[in-house]
Amino acid sequence: xxxxxxxxxxxxxxxxxxxxxxxxxxxxxxxxxxxxxxxxxxxxxxxxxxxxxxxxxxxxxxxxxxxxxxxxxxxxxxxxxxxxxxxxxxxxxxxxxxxxxxxxxxxxxxxxxxxxxxxxxxxxxxxxxxxxxxxxxxxxxxxxxxxxxxxxxxxxxxxxxxxxxxxxxxxx
Numbered sequence: 001x002x003x004x005x006x007x008x009x010x011x012x013x014x015x016x017x018x019x020x021x022x023x024x025x026x027x028x029x030x031x032x033x034x035x036x037x038x039x040x041x042x043x044x045x046x047x048x049x050x051x052x053x054x055x056x057x058x059x060x061x062x063x064x065x066x067x068x069x070x071x072x073x074x075x076x077x078x079x080x081x082x083x084x085x086x087x088x089x090x091x092x093x094x095x096x097x098x099x100x101x102x103x104x105x106x107x108x109x110x111x112x113x114x115x116x117x118x119x120x121x122x123x124x125x126x127x128x129x130x131x132x133x134x135x136x137x138x139x140x141x142x143x144x145x146x147x148x149x150x151x152x153x154x155x156x157x158x159x160x161x162x163x164x165x166x167x168x169x170x171x172x
Contacts (some may be wrong), residue, residue, distance in 0.1 A: 001058070002029070005065035006112070007038040014061060015042075021107050022054040030114070038065075043072075062110035083138045084113070084167040089150065091160025093119050100158060103130070104150050111137045135167070 005011055012031070019026055024046035046054050051071070060068040089097065098117065099150025105112060114135040119128045138144060144166050155162035 001044060002039075002041050002068045003065055004037055004039040007033045007036055011038050011065050014064060015058075015067070018054065018057045018061065019044055022050040022057060024050070024054060028080070051128065055135060082140065083144065084165075085134075085136045085138060085144055085147065086161040086165040086167055087132075087134040087136060089130070089132040089134075089155065089160050091130060091155075091158060092122070093128040094158075097130055097158055097160065098132065100154050101134070101151070104154055105134075105136055105147075108142060108150065109139050110142070110147065113137050 001015075003011075003015060016026060024044045027043045027045060029040055029042035031038065031042070044054075055069050058069060059170065061067055065124070087101075089101065091097070098115075112134055115132065117132045119130055121127075122129045136147075136148070144164075148164055151162055151164060
């Protein structure tokens with residue numbers, strides 16, 4: 001499910017009530033308030049005989065919360081968990097930072113599992129700082145060291161600080 005609505009108290013509760021009323025289980029979610037809107041994505045499992053009723057019930061939230069339901073397959077499990085990288089970037093804000101990073105990652109076949117970005121005032125120098133945190137899934141055939149060089153080159157060109165940490169557990 002994806003959701004969006006004007007930020008106000010009770011949005012999560014209203015959605016949770018609909019899910020629970022249809023025997024659903026709220027498994028994973030990422031939600032946030034941004035620019036006066038509350039938005040998110042969540043994974044819900046529901047008994048197959050309740051799917052249509054759940055979808056119909058989410059329509060009753062229109063005007064309060066816009067909900068889109070996207071049916072998906074159950075996740076598959078693998079014996080070997082994929083390797084992940086945690087990437088942090090901090091530097092003077094300017095256009096193109098996300099483009100350069102995402103292009104480099106995409107060209108190597110890496111998938112961004114999570115990205116958060118923000119701008120904030122630079123404490124002493126004035127101007128704005130750009131901060132990004134990414135969690136990236138590495139294909140089994142790619143070594144983290146191969147990506148590190150690409151990202152360090154881009155960070156130097158963009159004049160941003162870069163931190164890369166290897167995560168060995170699946171990001172959730």
